[in-house]
Amino acid sequence: MGLILSILEEKKKIIDRLRSSLDRYAQLKAEKDHHSRRRPRPCGMTIHTGIGCSYGCTYCYIYDMGFPGRVQPYPLSPLELVYALSLNPYIVPRYTLAAYGSVTEPFLPETSKLAIEYIKNVYEWLKLPSQVSTKNVISNDLAKELYYAEPNINVLITLVTLERYRELEPGAPQPRERLKGAKNAIDHGLKVTLFLRPIIPGVTDREAVGILKEAADVGIESIVLGSLRVTPGILKRLESRGIDTKAIIKRLPRYPRNNRDQVTIKCSDIKKRISMMAKDMGFKVFETACAANIYAHNEYCYACDLGPCGNYRKAPRISESDIYEYLEFLKIKHVDIEVKDNRIVIFFKHRIQSRDIEIVRYVLTSITRKRVSLRIM
Incomplete structure (x- = not known):
């Protein structure tokens, strides 16, 4: 059995073990949840720890998406969440990236314990390389819990202003308190990255030098830049x-x-200026959040034009025969396969159902960490 099928066999065993640990009601609850079928985003599979957010950040998009201004813990137990993720055909144990904090603050008082349990159980069962973005203050206790839950987790500390936080982030902790929390996290062995996102023209660009200096002072060594x-x-x-x-x-x-x-606004010129400043100050600059996650876990990825990222020595070794075996297992007829340094190309005689092809693309991209092109001859 080749690498791809052995990974999928491992996933099947995980599903069986989880199913035996949950009663039928819990199984149905997880099976109906969107985590069991939703496609991952470029940053990875976004995992929701709550519904809504009380920080009320002026620039945040979640309120226009219909999320409330008060948070409720996500309605799945940790095991139910892991079971839902294990059922998701797009998710590959050990390879799919996990991202916490996309539509809520994970470490609000109402959700912090649940968030830690989600991170711990997802890593324990599925070994997904994890990343969490937060505006909260990482206390010593929280830092210890995070390290215990996932020792290589990449912690993104969101900070877009030092001076105008009252207008922009009325409910969130003060930025300098977040930086103190970042130092706590670093002191406990966590891999911390400054998350300069979203860059707000006229605010973030004007404060960038000060933000970078204060981040460097607490020991942060890397930065992700993101657009508004x-x-x-x-x-x-x-x-x-x-x-x-x-x-x-x-x-x-x-x-x-x-x-x-x-x-999304156009701000490549601002990003370039901040990136140059950051590099001059000794920061490692990542263009995307997923690149920071790959780096934190000492892994490798060349799945997009911004690559390669991470450690080339950790590049997955996948042969054409592995892919042939996988497609034969799915009973998908193909003509030829080309495996290149940065791309896999699969040739078909006829069109395949779109969802099947989507799943094949996601699975192969996750495992090989390369771009996958599917072509009709």
Whole structure:
């Protein structure tokens, strides 16, 4: 049995063990949950620790997506969540990246214990390389719990302003307190990255030097830069807090149609300036959050044009015969396979059902950490 099928066999055994640990009600609950079927995002599989967020950040998109301003713990138990993830056909144990904190603050008082248990159980059962983004203050106790849950977890400390946090992040802890928490995390052996996202023109770019200096002072050595996404609601909220939205609007490729339409502003010039400053100060600069996760876990990835990332010595060794065996197992007829340094190309005579092809692409990309092209001859 080749590497791909052995990994999928391992996944089947995990599913069986989890199923035997849950009663039928818990199984059904997990099977109906979106974690059991949702496709991962480029940063990995986003895992929700709560519904809603009480921080009320002016630039945050979750409120326009319909999430409430008060948080409730996510309704799955840790084992139910892991079972849901194990059923997801896009997720590959040990290879799919896990990302916590995309639609809520994981370490709010209402959700912190559950978040830690999610991280611990997902890593224990599925060994997904984990990353968590937070605006909370990492206490000594929280740092210890995180290290125990996933010793190589990449902790992203979100910080976009030192001076205008009252207008932009009214419910979140003060930025300098977050930096103190970052030092706690570093002192306990955690891999911490400054998350300069979203970059708000006229605010973050003006404060970048100060932010970088204070981050360096507490021992942070790496940084992820990220762009601002806006809706009409976000623009209105920013303007109501005294932010000059003209500097933002002029960078839009188009104006968002409604509050469900998130449009990313163009800020490559700002990113380039901040990146150069950060490198001059000794920071390792990552263009994406997933690159920071790969680096923290000493792994390798060449799945997009921004690669390669991480440690080349850890590049997965996948042969054409492994892929042939996988496709034969799925009864997907193909003509030829090419395995290159940065890409896998699979040739087909006929079109395959779109969902089957999607799953094949995600599984192969996760395991090989290469781009996968599927072509009809």
